[in-house]
Structure formats: C-alpha cells, structure tokens
Amino acid sequence: MSGSVTTIIWYLGTAMELAFVVCSIARKSFFRYFFLNLYFLLALGFSVARKLALSTFGLRSAEYYYAYFYTDALLTLALYVALISLYAHVFGELRFGKYLRLIAVLLLLGTALFTYAVVAQSTDRLSTNFAYELSQNLYFVGLVLTYILWGAVLKLRETRTRVVQFVLSLGLYFSAYAASYALLNLASRYSIVYFIAPMFGCLLPLSWTVTMWRYSEDSRLVPAQLVAVPR
Amino acid sequence: MMAALIFVFSVATLLMFFVSYCRSLMAASSRHTLSREVRDVTGIPASASGRDFERVMQLLRLCPERPDDRTGLQAVGIYYGILNVVEKTVAALVPSVHMWAEQERAGCANFAIVLLDRRIAFSREILAQQGEF
Numbered sequence: 001m002s003g004s005v006t007t008i009i010w011y012l013g014t015a016m017e018l019a020f021v022v023c024s025i026a027r028k029s030f031f032r033y034f035f036l037n038l039y040f041l042l043a044l045g046f047s048v049a050r051k052l053a054l055s056t057f058g059l060r061s062a063e064y065y066y067a068y069f070y071t072d073a074l075l076t077l078a079l080y081v082a083l084i085s086l087y088a089h090v091f092g093e094l095r096f097g098k099y100l101r102l103i104a105v106l107l108l109l110g111t112a113l114f115t116y117a118v119v120a121q122s123t124d125r126l127s128t129n130f131a132y133e134l135s136q137n138l139y140f141v142g143l144v145l146t147y148i149l150w151g152a153v154l155k156l157r158e159t160r161t162r163v164v165q166f167v168l169s170l171g172l173y174f175s176a177y178a179a180s181y182a183l184l185n186l187a188s189r190y191s192i193v194y195f196i197a198p199m200f201g202c203l204l205p206l207s208w209t210v211t212m213w214r215y216s217e218d219s220r221l222v223p224a225q226l227v228a229v230p231r
Numbered sequence: 232m233m234a235a236l237i238f239v240f241s242v243a244t245l246l247m248f249f250v251s252y253c254r255s256l257m258a259a260s261s262r263h264t265l266s267r268e269v270r271d272v273t274g275i276p277a278s279a280s281g282r283d284f285e286r287v288m289q290l291l292r293l294c295p296e297r298p299d300d301r302t303g304l305q306a307v308g309i310y311y312g313i314l315n316v317v318e319k320t321v322a323a324l325v326p327s328v329h330m331w332a333e334q335e336r337a338g339c340a341n342f343a344i345v346l347l348d349r350r351i352a353f354s355r356e357i358l359a360q361q362g363e364f
Contacts, residue, residue, distance in 0.1 A: 186234050
C-alpha cells in the first residue's frame, strides 16, 4: 500500500515538474525564469537517477543512500539559487544585484561551514550526514529568506502577478516542508506523516505551473489588496 | 521541544503565506468587469456579501469546468472555510475580527462570481463552436 502511494506521488510530482518546464517554453518565459526551470530540470534528472539506483542496488544499499542524500542536497542548493533569482527579479530595478549575489554566496558558505562544524563533532559518517544536515539547514534558511522576500514584495509594492505568486508558492512550500519535517520528529509512529512531505513536494510545481499558464508577464495586481489587514 | 517550536513557527508562516496566496488570487481577478448576464443570474447588482459564496458555488457546479481555474477555486474554498471557523469562534468575541472576516468572505464571493462569469463565457464559446459544425 505505502509503496503504491509513494509511486503515485512520485509520478504526480515528476509530471508536474515536466509540466512547468513545458509551460514556460510554451509561454516563451523559459529564459526569464531560467533558474526555476533549471531546478525542475535537475529534479527530473535526479528523480530518474534515484529510480535507477533503487532498481539496480535496492532500498537498503549504500549506493542508493548516497545517491538519495547527495541529489537531495544538490536539489536544495538549486532551489536556493532559484530563490535568489526571485530576489533578483524583485530587486532588479534597484541596482544592487551585485551585492545581492555576494550576500547569497556568503550565506550559502556560512550555512555549509556551520553544518560541517556541527556534523564533524558528532559523527563517524561525515559525508552523508553532512548532505542531510545541509539540506535541512538550507530549508530553514530558505524559509527565512522567503519570508524576508515577501516583506520586500509588500514594501516595494511589487505588482507583477507572476513574481508575487511564485514567491507566495515558494513560501507555502518551505513552510509546509519545515512543518512536515517537525511533525516527522514529533509523531513518527504514524505512517501518514511520511507521505506529507512528498505530497507538499507536488504542490510547488503545480502552483508554479498554474501561475505560468494562467498569467502573462504583463499581468498586474493591486499591491494593497495583498495585505490581509489594511494599514 | 525544538521540533514543537519549529512546527508552531512553520504552521504560522504556512497560514500567513496561504492567506496572502488566496488574496493574490482574489486581487488578480478584481479588475475583471462583470457581465450583465452574471449579474442577472446571481442577482447581485454591485458587490457580493460573504453569504453569497455558497450560492455562487452551487451555480459554478452547474457550468462546464475550465481546467485552469480549478486550483484557485479550491484554494479560495479552503480559505472561505477557515474564515467561517474564525467567524464562529474568534469573531464572536472581537467585533473588529468579525468585520475583517466578513470583508474577506465577500472577497471570496466576488472571486467566485468572476469565475462564474468566465465559465458562462466559456460555455458560450463551446456552444458557438458546436454551432459551427
């Protein structure tokens, strides 16, 4: 039962990722949102690589273990780059893109060094634990950065519907993922919690695809209507 | 303890992003000018109230679905459900929350009316295409 549920979620997620790339090519926005597309292309490639590793070496093999955690760390990095590219879209007109990239690289290196320092003290399986911990820490950094970006969207009165909805979908994704990881720690005896994170994984490509398909680049909205409580 | 803290923080941000996401969906459809047909069908002359949402949803179910508005409608439907819970609990004690929730529910109803208008136009297009053959 759990195997078939996992397979259905895997197929759904892969189809959604492919749909986003196809949709952005059809809407002639592939290069405008290149890093979002790159993330999904990598996700597609890694999904296939993981399936191959699983069918060749088996679930409990070291090869599958390494393939899973290293592709996961690389994907988290790619999502981090996609998030920074959204920062570049929002702050693009303010001419401090150069500083933005520098801060992003410093933050990434800082997270990697912090993770290395924590893992090096406590484990004998440094490499896989490092990949796992780096993913977790980058998810948390991602959530905080998305929260800050949302604040900037409101402050700068961003009107582009696509950019606004991409940022919000990413915020939803990071929050849901962080919540599901915490739930996994709190209630690991319930089998349903193991399916929550992969299910949320399908929502990001779904909402991005809907946004890409439904709205054109020229589509605008009224920024004041985004604030839940008017000031 | 740490996991519980992260859980509470992430659920709070999840809720905040979800509310903003639904508001962005509603804001994106707010510039749509309603046709006379949809005003006649719903009996709503200018702007809807929160109570109209369920009635408009019933009308929406009678029209052929447009594939690209399903996700948005589901999200706003969940938001409307959350607002109903707020209305029955917190809003009963705090009048300002009651006013805010009612305003948001009206926004949900307006979003649904815009979708109804689009679905009516979509049905007309389908009928026109069938008439050509």
